[in-house]
Amino acid sequence: MKSAVLVFPGINRERDMARTLKLVSGVEPAMVWHAETELPAGTDLVVVPGGFSYGDYLRCGAIAARAPIMDAVRAHAERGGLVLGVCNGFQILCESGLLPGVLMRNSQLKFICRDVHLRVERSDTPFTRGYNAGQVIRVPVAHGEGNYVADENTIKAIEAEGRVIFRYCAADGSLAERSNINGAINAIAGIVNERGNVAGMMPHPENHVESIIGSTDGRGLFAGLVAQFQNAA
Amino acid sequence: MKARVTVTLKTGVLDPQGKAIEGALKSLGVAGVASVRQGKVFDIELDVADKGQAEQALKAAAEKLLANTVVENYRIEVL
Numbered sequence: 184m185k186s187a188v189l190v191f192p193g194i195n196r197e198r199d200m201a202r203t204l205k206l207v208s209g210v211e212p213a214m215v216w217h218a219e220t221e222l223p224a225g226t227d228l229v230v231v232p233g234g235f236s237y238g239d240y241l242r243c244g245a246i247a248a249r250a251p252i253m254d255a256v257r258a259h260a261e262r263g264g265l266v267l268g269v270c271n272g273f274q275i276l277c278e279s280g281l282l283p284g285v286l287m288r289n290s291q292l293k294f295i296c297r298d299v300h301l302r303v304e305r306s307d308t309p310f311t312r313g314y315n316a317g318q319v320i321r322v323p324v325a326h327g328e329g330n331y332v333a334d335e336n337t338i339k340a341i342e343a344e345g346r347v348i349f350r351y352c353a354a355d356g357s358l359a360e361r362s363n364i365n366g367a368i369n370a371i372a373g374i375v376n377e378r379g380n381v382a383g384m385m386p387h388p389e390n391h392v393e394s395i396i397g398s399t400d401g402r403g404l405f406a407g408l409v410a411q412f413q414n415a416a
Numbered sequence: 417m418k419a420r421v422t423v424t425l426k427t428g429v430l431d432p433q434g435k436a437i438e439g440a441l442k443s444l445g446v447a448g449v450a451s452v453r454q455g456k457v458f459d460i461e462l463d464v465a466d467k468g469q470a471e472q473a474l475k476a477a478a479e480k481l482l483a484n485t486v487v488e489n490y491r492i493e494v495l
Contacts, residue, residue, distance in 0.1 A: 241482070249481060287432075288432050
């Protein structure tokens with residue numbers, strides 16, 4: 184699997200992401216600067232990492248979403264290429280129109296930095312095939328604006344088409360209001376686009392891939408992506 | 417030419433920042449505050465003489481970047 188990690192000014196999770204991609208896929212990802220207009224030839228997966236692009240000025244991800252490289256990412260997605268946005272990357276994908284909706288300020292107004300439980304809603308996407316549907320994983324979050332919002336019709340469509348891939352939940356997988364850390368509609372933590380090749384999520388699976396950290400629950404996402412391309416080859 | 421673009425949250429969109437400000441105003445004892453919604457103001461200087469052209473540029477600016485029309489409305493004023 185050849186992956187490309189986008190780098191914008193103010194992004195700070197790109198190295199965690201690159202380390203994880205190297206660890207799980209065995210291939211060093213390309214780091215692609217925002218001012219570039221093309222992705223490296225043969226890119227299978229584009230990852231938009233977390234951080235604070237442009238200092239979160241205007242709205243989170245708003246300025247990065249209009250960077251020159253994003254046209255190449257849009258073309259990659261149109262060709263059916265895979266795109267994964269994590270945290271600020273999710274915000275950037277929403278702002279760029281590649282995913283519906285928007286990430287608003289957490290309902291409790293606090294920056295939340297801790298482990299959360301996620302329920303994997305389906306296992307038949309390239310991003311979740313490393314898990315079982317209904318499985319609960321523990322991964323960290325670190326965000327102030329992760330409250331997923333979209334208009335009523337969009338939410339209806341997303342739910343009807345089964346495009347929610349992760350929800351915030353309790354350790355046993357139940358959806359208590361208390362577990363919905365940021366007030367997101369329907370406890371949505373991650374979604375895919377209509378075609379299923381662009382995914383965005385607020386939590387950081389890339390930070391739970393090594394046992395020395397205490398959890399490897401995030402590894403399934405990357406292992407699943409690698410398996411996707413092994414089967415295709 | 418000077419212009420102003422005002423961006424506000426659509427009705428019904430939760431505004432926790434506005435709520436926090438509302439709470440602070442109430443705790444300061446400012447009388448008569450029923451509710452607060454927070455928005456953004458952009459003061460823009462335009463390099464054009466024609467008003468229609470200015471409005472066109474402002475609309476493009478608002479649609480392309482200044483407002484996220486999923487959750488926000490915008491208003492354009494040429495001053």
